[in-house]
Amino acid sequence: xSDQSSATRVSTDSVxxxxxxxVQEFLAARLAGDTERLVEIFADEVDWLLAxxxxxxxxxxxxxxxxxxxxFTELAEHxxxxxxxxxVDTFLVDGADAVLMGHVSGTVRxxxxxxxxxxxxxxTVEDGRITRHHLYENSLSIAEACTP
Numbered sequence: 001x002s003d004q005s006s007a008t009r010v011s012t013d014s015v016x017x018x019x020x021x022x023v024q025e026f027l028a029a030r031l032a033g034d035t036e037r038l039v040e041i042f043a044d045e046v047d048w049l050l051a052x053x054x055x056x057x058x059x060x061x062x063x064x065x066x067x068x069x070x071x072f073t074e075l076a077e078h079x080x081x082x083x084x085x086x087x088v089d090t091f092l093v094d095g096a097d098a099v100l101m102g103h104v105s106g107t108v109r110x111x112x113x114x115x116x117x118x119x120x121x122x123x124t125v126e127d128g129r130i131t132r133h134h135l136y137e138n139s140l141s142i143a144e145a146c147t148p
Contacts, residue, residue, distance in 0.1 A: 016093045019125040023091075023098045026123070026130060030072055038069035042130050049134040055143045068133060083107035083114070097132075098123045104137060108145045115145035 022041065029037035042065030050071075053059040058074035076084075083106050090101040100123070105116035117138025124132035 012095060015095045018128065019096055019098050019123075020091075020093045022125045022128055022130065023093070023100070023123055027088075033072070033076065035069050035073055038072060039065050040129075041065075042068045042133075043126065046130065047124075047132040047134070049132075051136075051139050053139050053143050055146045056139075057146070059139075059142070065129075068130075078109055080107040080109055086119075096124050096126055098125070106145075111145060111148055113145040113147075115141040117141045 026038070026041050028034075029041060044065055045063060046065060046068050048062040048068055050059055050062075052061065057078050058071055062068050062071060085105045086102060087104075088100050088102040090099070092099045100119075100121045102119060103117065104119050105114065107114045115138070119135060119137040121136075122132065122134040123130050
């Protein structure tokens with residue numbers, strides 16, 4: 001292996017390690033409900049993608065780090081905390097990008113109805129902060145749980 005390809009590999013590995021570290025911090029802050037830490041972890045401007053779902057109060061377009069962090073507070077306000085479940089089955093990191101896949105379930109407080117399904121979350125980390133948050137989930141199940 002040439003010195004240049006070895007240096008490139010070390011650089012790529014260090015970017016992936018930094019990405020993994022920030023994503024683990026994100027998951028820990030999310031689990032702890034630490035909105036202040038989430039605001040710090042998200043970049044000032046975030047490429048946020050979560051399919052619009054007008055019947056779901058916590059799902060809406062977001063752009064700033066503070067708006068993104070607030071989504072987790074809003075989710076907690078509208079769902080039953082004791083019923084919330086999320087499991088990560090896969091955690092892949094490639095440079096600045098990370099993909100988590102798993103399952104999520106919960107109960108909507110206003111209706112008492114449950115939702116469940118798989119999810120995939122793509123995150124991008126730049127300069128130690130999350131700049132992309134694209135979440136793909138079973139939006140039909142969530143919408144049905146929000147419908148009285």
